[in-house]
Amino acid sequence: MSDQKPPARAVIFDLDGTLVQTRVASWEIFSRINDRFGLGVDSRDKYFDLFQGNVFASIRKLCRDEQQAAAVSEAFLSLLREDYTPALVPGVAEVVRTLAGHCTLAVMSSNAMQVLRRVLAGNGLAYCFAHVFGGDVTPDKRTAIATFLADSGNGFGRRCAADYDESGHVRTPDRDSTVLVTDTAGDVRDALDAGIRVVGVAWGMHGVGELTAAGAEFVALWPQELPAYLLGDAAAAGPVGACAVTPAAPDTCDCGCGGNCSEAAVAPRRARRRAAVGTLVAAMPTEQDPGPAPELLDAITRICG
Incomplete structure (x- = not known):
């Protein structure tokens, strides 16, 4: 075709x-901002209309001046950081x-x-x-x-x-x-x-x-x-x-992996790193070219292995 x-x-x-599901979650956050600053966005449909363009540009148009627009945007982002956890x-x-x-x-x-x-x-x-x-x-x-x-x-x-x-x-x-x-x-x-x-x-x-x-x-x-x-x-x-590999539990190891630090998940990258070390070792040293110092190779092996 x-x-x-x-x-x-x-x-x-x-x-x-x-x-993420946002039609309810983000409106609940913004409705608090609307009530605080009197922006006139008193329904979900009006809120959704703000996304016909960049939402913060749309918010600026509702404000009396740039100072209020900055305050509204900062308050909105602050509430999102604190309370927004959508499914x-x-x-x-x-x-x-x-x-x-x-x-x-x-x-x-x-x-x-x-x-x-x-x-x-x-x-x-x-x-x-x-x-x-x-x-x-x-x-x-x-x-x-x-x-x-x-x-x-x-x-x-x-x-x-x-x-x-x-x-x-x-x-x-x-x-x-x-x-x-x-x-x-x-x-x-x-x-x-x-x-x-x-x-x-x-x-x-x-x-x-x-x-x-x-x-x-x-x-x-x-x-x-x-x-x-x-x-x-x-x-x-x-x-x-x-x-x-489906994560067993959300973020149980606190590293941002979402619990995806299982052996099956990390094995492919570990194998790539070990292969890279093997290639480096195989390529060296000769009498004419002594190559990297043993201490450097040992450090690389410990890091990548």
């Missing part, structure tokens, strides 16, 4: 309404682990980095993502997309393990193979302006019609449609390697 898209090499997820969308964890085995994954959000860490680590997904852009670090999603595309290392993904993929089979994503997955029309427009593809999800803030009208090339009705659409036939294999 002439309109068939290439398989994704990089997938950038929105957080709220895409990976994952059902089925999303398996989708993320499936995609992580094939693509570089990133998250971008207007939310605070503290929230992103709490949500991703608490659900055992932190090490599926190679890049995370929070609203308190990156001012808007266009900037986040541009930063990701400009990163020369954006082809190195994380395969549900702490280290970045060092397999040597790096496929650097370009704009045609980089896809934003989101639930808001504003994000769709930002991604298209940045020159990348966009897939919508029907379970968030904006519906199928709004997302399609904004320019989404496809709108998933169920999470399981995402790997099928983005990977094609490769999706049938499901999660592979360390990504196939």
